[in-house]
Amino acid sequence: MTISIASQETSEQQLDNEVVLSVEGVSKKFCRDLKRSLLYAVQDIATELVGIRQKSEKLRRDEFWALKDVSFQLRRGEALGLVGPNGSGKSTLLRIISGLIKPDSGFVEIKGRIAPLIALGAGFNPILTGRENIYANMSILGLSKKEIDERFEAVLDFAEIGAAIDAPVQTYSSGMAARLGFACAIYTEPDILLIDEVLAVGDIKFRAKCYRRLAKLREQGTSFILVSHNPHSILSICDRAMYLSKGNLIATGNTDLVMNRYEQDLFLNGLEKSSGLMLLSEKARNSESDLYIIYLCFKDKEENILDYPITGEPTYFCVGCKVSKKLNDLSLAILITEMSGENDIVLNLSAYMDDCPLQIDDKNTEIQLQMPYLGLKPGVYSMKVHIAQNSLTLFDAIESFRFTVKGNKSMNQCSFYQPRAWKVTNKLSYTQLV
Numbered sequence: 001m002t003i004s005i006a007s008q009e010t011s012e013q014q015l016d017n018e019v020v021l022s023v024e025g026v027s028k029k030f031c032r033d034l035k036r037s038l039l040y041a042v043q044d045i046a047t048e049l050v051g052i053r054q055k056s057e058k059l060r061r062d063e064f065w066a067l068k069d070v071s072f073q074l075r076r077g078e079a080l081g082l083v084g085p086n087g088s089g090k091s092t093l094l095r096i097i098s099g100l101i102k103p104d105s106g107f108v109e110i111k112g113r114i115a116p117l118i119a120l121g122a123g124f125n126p127i128l129t130g131r132e133n134i135y136a137n138m139s140i141l142g143l144s145k146k147e148i149d150e151r152f153e154a155v156l157d158f159a160e161i162g163a164a165i166d167a168p169v170q171t172y173s174s175g176m177a178a179r180l181g182f183a184c185a186i187y188t189e190p191d192i193l194l195i196d197e198v199l200a201v202g203d204i205k206f207r208a209k210c211y212r213r214l215a216k217l218r219e220q221g222t223s224f225i226l227v228s229h230n231p232h233s234i235l236s237i238c239d240r241a242m243y244l245s246k247g248n249l250i251a252t253g254n255t256d257l258v259m260n261r262y263e264q265d266l267f268l269n270g271l272e273k274s275s276g277l278m279l280l281s282e283k284a285r286n287s288e289s290d291l292y293i294i295y296l297c298f299k300d301k302e303e304n305i306l307d308y309p310i311t312g313e314p315t316y317f318c319v320g321c322k323v324s325k326k327l328n329d330l331s332l333a334i335l336i337t338e339m340s341g342e343n344d345i346v347l348n349l350s351a352y353m354d355d356c357p358l359q360i361d362d363k364n365t366e367i368q369l370q371m372p373y374l375g376l377k378p379g380v381y382s383m384k385v386h387i388a389q390n391s392l393t394l395f396d397a398i399e400s401f402r403f404t405v406k407g408n409k410s411m412n413q414c415s416f417y418q419p420r421a422w423k424v425t426n427k428l429s430y431t432q433l434v
């Protein structure tokens with residue numbers, strides 16, 4: 001029995017790192033045409049019955065890969081964010097993991113109890129009441145009647161849907177169904193929880209409560225996979241993220257890096273990908289104006305043009321202008337919005353508001369907004385740029401300059417860069433308190 005001694009010694013460490021879900025080379029194909037997909041299904045069953053069916057790597061007409069060769073592991077207590085554009089295969093992957101559909105190739109290995117929260121109202125019978133559904137749903141998830149009886153009050157308390165618990169589930173709003181689904185799922189005390197966008201329909205207070213509960217479950221060792229289109233939820237909750245596109249696993253690893261890559265792909269296309277520089281064709285500009293913009297770029301403090309600005313670094317935002325006469329009282333204004341959010345404004349700066357009127361002589365000029373530290377966190381942004389006189393006469397404007405900010409400082413779960421220093425002193429401000 002030598003193994004048990006060795007394993008006891010490291011059992012705690014092993015528990016922490018224990019793989020609870022292993023997905024190996026999973027692929028799944030679907031057919032776009034319903035009629036044809038039925039025909040293929042019949043064909044597959046027939047060939048399987050006579051024993052000649054081979055797992056085909058080939059696609060038949062109208063078929064496509066909803067998932068292609070996806071592999072990853074989930075460890076105990078780990079929170080994995082799953083992101084990707086609509087139709088990229090996220091729900092398909094969760095449905096395969098939860099056993100609702102079978103992959104065409106590859107396999108899934110699960111240790112422990114799994115609770116899928118993967119479609120609103122899934123697992124509920126619409127004509128049964130909430131109360132009856134709690135029993136039905138939790139027993140499908142593997143609990144005995146006695147266990148459900150013990151937890152019933154707690155589920156009701158958590159769901160907070162009041163008297164509606166005795167109404168049929170088909171009369172519930174999507175938020176109420178989500179509340180009941182979430183409450184059932186967490187009180188089965190699953191080892192793995194799969195959450196597919198369902199929290200988005202709950203109200204803000206309920207969502208906050210769910211996220212607090214998720215944090216608690218995680219401390220107790222529950223692992224989960226969270227699909228969300230809200231990058232803030234992914235960034236603040238998950239330690240690792242996975243990015244799917246058209247069924248392929250594009251990136252996996254550190255949440256910040258994966259989200260950054262995903263946002264870049266979503267919001268920037270091809271050419272613009274790593275460009276912190278925007279050159280404007282002079283012909284297309286308003287060349288009748290006394291001043292018009294010919295380029296926008298970011299520079300470091302040695303005035304080298306940057307491919308992309310970096311969080312926490314000294315950064316100059318520069319606007320190159322063609323100027324045909326001397327101008328006073330000019331203002332450069334910038335408004336930066338975050339592409340991944342709901343167009344939230346993150347910076348709104350102008351020389352006019354800062355009481356710094358700019359003077360320009362009649363030569364071509366570069367106006368610089370010098371920032372000792374770039375406070376923007378890594379991500380993809382869009383900037384509006386205006387140059388006006390006395391805040392009234394608009395000379396030129398660029399409506400959308402898209403750029404990516406990258407990070408090289410520790411920006412884990414921070415929403416802006418905080419310049420800082422750490423220090424220990426012997427000076428106590430209060431000595432009388434204890």
Ligand code: ADP
Binds near residue numbers: 088089
């Ligand atoms: P996501 O959850 O990332 O938005 P899905 O996993 O739901 O994407 O879908 C991936 C692709 O598979 C989509 O193109 C979708 O239309 C297709 N799909 C999903 N389920 C089926 C199905 N049962 N039959 C045919 N196509 C499907």
Ligand code: MG
Binds near residue numbers: 090091196
């Ligand atoms: Mg989906």
